[in-house]
Amino acid sequence: MSQPDIRTELQRAAPEPLLPIEKKLIGFSLGSGLVLLVVLALLNYFLPATF
Amino acid sequence: MSAIETASPRAAWSATETPPRISEDWLSVIIGLVIFVLALAVLANVDLIGWAVTTSVWSNLGQALGTASKTYAPLGGAGALLATYVALLAVLSAAAMALKADVRKFALAFTAVFWIAYASWVVGSYASFAAVTPAELQRFGVAWSLRLTNEGGFIFALLAGLIIANVFPRFAETIKEAVRPELYIKIAIVILGGFFAVTAAGKLNLASSLLLRGVAAIIEAYLIYWAVVYFVARKWFGFNREWAAPLASGISICGVSAAIATGAAIRARPIIPVLVSSLVVIFAVVEVLILPFLAQTFLWQEPLVAGAWIGLAVKTDGAAVAGGGITESLILAKSAAEGVTYQPGWILGTTATVKVFIDIFIGIWAFVLGYIWTNHINVTSDKAKIVEIWQRFPKFILGFVLTFLVGLYLALGTPADVASKVPVAIGEANTFRVIFFILTFFSIGVLSNFKKLWQEGIGKLAAVYVISLFGFVIWVGLIISWLFFSGIKPPLAG
Numbered sequence: 001m002s003q004p005d006i007r008t009e010l011q012r013a014a015p016e017p018l019l020p021i022e023k024k025l026i027g028f029s030l031g032s033g034l035v036l037l038v039v040l041a042l043l044n045y046f047l048p049a050t051f
Numbered sequence: 052m053s054a055i056e057t058a059s060p061r062a063a064w065s066a067t068e069t070p071p072r073i074s075e076d077w078l079s080v081i082i083g084l085v086i087f088v089l090a091l092a093v094l095a096n097v098d099l100i101g102w103a104v105t106t107s108v109w110s111n112l113g114q115a116l117g118t119a120s121k122t123y124a125p126l127g128g129a130g131a132l133l134a135t136y137v138a139l140l141a142v143l144s145a146a147a148m149a150l151k152a153d154v155r156k157f158a159l160a161f162t163a164v165f166w167i168a169y170a171s172w173v174v175g176s177y178a179s180f181a182a183v184t185p186a187e188l189q190r191f192g193v194a195w196s197l198r199l200t201n202e203g204g205f206i207f208a209l210l211a212g213l214i215i216a217n218v219f220p221r222f223a224e225t226i227k228e229a230v231r232p233e234l235y236i237k238i239a240i241v242i243l244g245g246f247f248a249v250t251a252a253g254k255l256n257l258a259s260s261l262l263l264r265g266v267a268a269i270i271e272a273y274l275i276y277w278a279v280v281y282f283v284a285r286k287w288f289g290f291n292r293e294w295a296a297p298l299a300s301g302i303s304i305c306g307v308s309a310a311i312a313t314g315a316a317i318r319a320r321p322i323i324p325v326l327v328s329s330l331v332v333i334f335a336v337v338e339v340l341i342l343p344f345l346a347q348t349f350l351w352q353e354p355l356v357a358g359a360w361i362g363l364a365v366k367t368d369g370a371a372v373a374g375g376g377i378t379e380s381l382i383l384a385k386s387a388a389e390g391v392t393y394q395p396g397w398i399l400g401t402t403a404t405v406k407v408f409i410d411i412f413i414g415i416w417a418f419v420l421g422y423i424w425t426n427h428i429n430v431t432s433d434k435a436k437i438v439e440i441w442q443r444f445p446k447f448i449l450g451f452v453l454t455f456l457v458g459l460y461l462a463l464g465t466p467a468d469v470a471s472k473v474p475v476a477i478g479e480a481n482t483f484r485v486i487f488f489i490l491t492f493f494s495i496g497v498l499s500n501f502k503k504l505w506q507e508g509i510g511k512l513a514a515v516y517v518i519s520l521f522g523f524v525i526w527v528g529l530i531i532s533w534l535f536f537s538g539i540k541p542p543l544a545g
Contacts, residue, residue, distance in 0.1 A: 006322070006326070006507060006509070007507075010290075010294075010509070010511050010512070011511075013289065013290070013291050013294075014291075015289055016285075016291045016292060018285055018286065019427075019428065021423060021427045021428060022281075022285070022292070022428075025278070025281075025423060026278045026281060026282050027278075029273070029274045029275070029277060029278035030274065030275060030278040030279070032274055033270050033271070033273075033274025033275040033278070034275070036270045036274065037267065037270055037271070037275070037531070040266065040267050040270065040535070041534055041535075044264070044267075044534070044535055048538075049257065049260035049261075049264070049538075049539045
């Protein structure tokens with residue numbers, strides 16, 4: 001693909017609405033990420049680093 | 052040279068007519084292990100690589116260079132430099148041959164890359180740039196110093212590369228055959244495994260704690276960063292899925308490799324991950340020039356937070372791990388000036404651990420995306436296959452783990468007379484790790500042709516990157532680094 005094509009493609013790309021599967025992916029990633037982070041933070045609190 | 056053409060390791064070999072006999076990934080494992088094994092000969096009282104060149108802080112150029120081992124001291128600094136160049140030229144030319152590159156072209160290009168990069172490193176070690184303490188200033192007879200430490204030379208190598216890329220693009224094109232940051236940093240990371248093992252051996256509990264905390268990095272990069280960046284790219288900037296997925300992986304996971312793995316997994320056109328990779332390299336340069344100094348200023352009292360933060364915020368292996376090296380030097384220097392002398396290796400080890408943990412899961416994440424894309428979004432007969440996880444697994448991590456385990460065994464599981472020689476042996480291997488870091492920094496600079504990249508029309512991609520990186524990634528990375536690493540200090544030296 002030539003360089004002007006990329007510029008044009010990025011500028012004129014037709015909008016693609018988020019599909020339900022994409023929304024699920026984003027929601028599941030973020031949700032599970034935050035839950036796991038809280039779990040790890042609790043583990044970190046109750047099992048502090050040993051020196 | 053186009054930044055696009057060379058940011059991707061895949062694209063770097065596109066000039067060859069047939070596929071390489073071996074991947075850069077496996078080659079890095081082989082070369083790293085060869086250096087590691089040769090260094091271990093010290094355990095049998097045979098010094099095989101002590102001739103490698105090292106550089107000290109200097110005010111008299113004649114005293115700048117030396118050999119890694121006193122055994123080879125008669126060689127002198129210039130002799131060591133020449134020997135190192137010849138050895139690397141031979142080994143890397145053989146690697147180029149295995150990769151089916153033009154060996155003659157590679158040898159000429161590597162000659163330029165090596166000498167310019169190493170000269171930049173030597174300049175960076177000049178006392179007025181590198182001396183840190185008042186005692187050093189007095190010893191070297193200089194009135195002031197930028198206090199960048201010896202490893203500030205990495206910044207000089209990066210700047211030299213940037214100048215070549217942006218002022219002498221034709222020369223950059225001429226030497227592109229040897230501009231291979233991914234190969235150089237992977238070799239360095241394989242060697243780093245042994246170095247980290249020796250560092251960890253003295254404080255195994257602390258090292259285990261750091262490893263466990265590395266898990267937090269995976270969650271952040273894959274589950275939190277990726278989802279947010281993908282959402283921003285799709286919803287706020289209107290990118291389609293083919294662009295948004297590699298962009299999200301490039302910004303949130305591990306730059307070049309993640310963008311390429313994701314692009315392939317979702318069956319995107321090859322140009323897309325390559326463009327994203329170019330962008331990642333450019334931003335990594337900006338980050339490496341800024342973040343270590345911010346870390347020194349604001350996080351010097353929390354050294355491991357700083358190390359983890361660099362690993363989470365800088366998005367290529369090369370820039371992140373080498374940036375961890377700079378951060379370590381700057382923080383150790385500042386701490387020493389305040390009267391606290393930490394053992395070296397822990398900050399860099401934390402950065403590398405975080406990065407390696409993130410890298411391990413690239414293949415799995417790419418498979419998950421590939422599965423969703425080929426089954427639910429662009430339904431195709433070319434479904435994602437489980438074997439792709441292994442195909443996309445970064446093999447250099449196996450080298451890192453192997454040198455780490457062997458180093459740990461030698462340091463902890465052998466008789467005292469053998470174990471006492473392990474730090475010396477690993478120290479010699481580490482000399483090459485530093486040299487590969489220098490080559491990495493210089494190469495990243497040479498790949499960063501800002502003007503060219505802008506002409507290629509990726510301003511909108513860059514906007515997503517700026518907003519995600521500076522508005523989100525570095526701050527969340529800082530919070531998580533603080534959450535998991537604050538209060539954990541490296542052991543004191545001595």
